[in-house]
Amino acid sequence: MHLSARLTRRAALLTAASLLALTPLSHATIDDAHTFAMEAASPFVQQGFIVREDYWNGEVKSGQKLMVRHQMFKGNEYAFWLGTAQEDVSFELKVLDETGKEIALDYKSSQMYCSIRVNPPKTGTYSVVFSVTSKKEKGVYWALAYGYR
Secondary structure, three states: OHHHHHHHHHHHHHHHHHHHOOOOOOOOOOHHHHHHHHHHHHHHHHHOEOOOOEEEEEEEHHHHHHEEEEEOOOOEEEHHHEOOOOOEEEEEEEEEEEOOOEEEEEEOOOEEEEEEOOOOOOOOOEEEEEEEOOOOHHHHHHHEEEEEE
């Protein structure tokens, strides 16, 4: 390759890289959603909750309800944190026993995440039902983390 062609190519690559660096990131990601879920966990950690490393995540149609089943033990207190990095959303987060009865002790919501705290009345498998509804986007990224004490 001729020297002037290499210089022109290098200049074009540098220009493209500079433009990419200046372009704001306008799309949320699953990792961003997990970051907000962990932000919701912060006050719980200060209260003695242990955050589990595993968590659920994905992309879903705005407003679509999802459910995960989770084993919980009587005597432990659990918290679930649902996060997204997309703005102008509303959350729904419930924990249901095997009869469909909600067992929440406390529910809190903010702009980028929500949390629910539960104390299961008996050892068993419970349903965590949730949705994230966006006012602007057709699809949303979400992350659901949990901890216990």
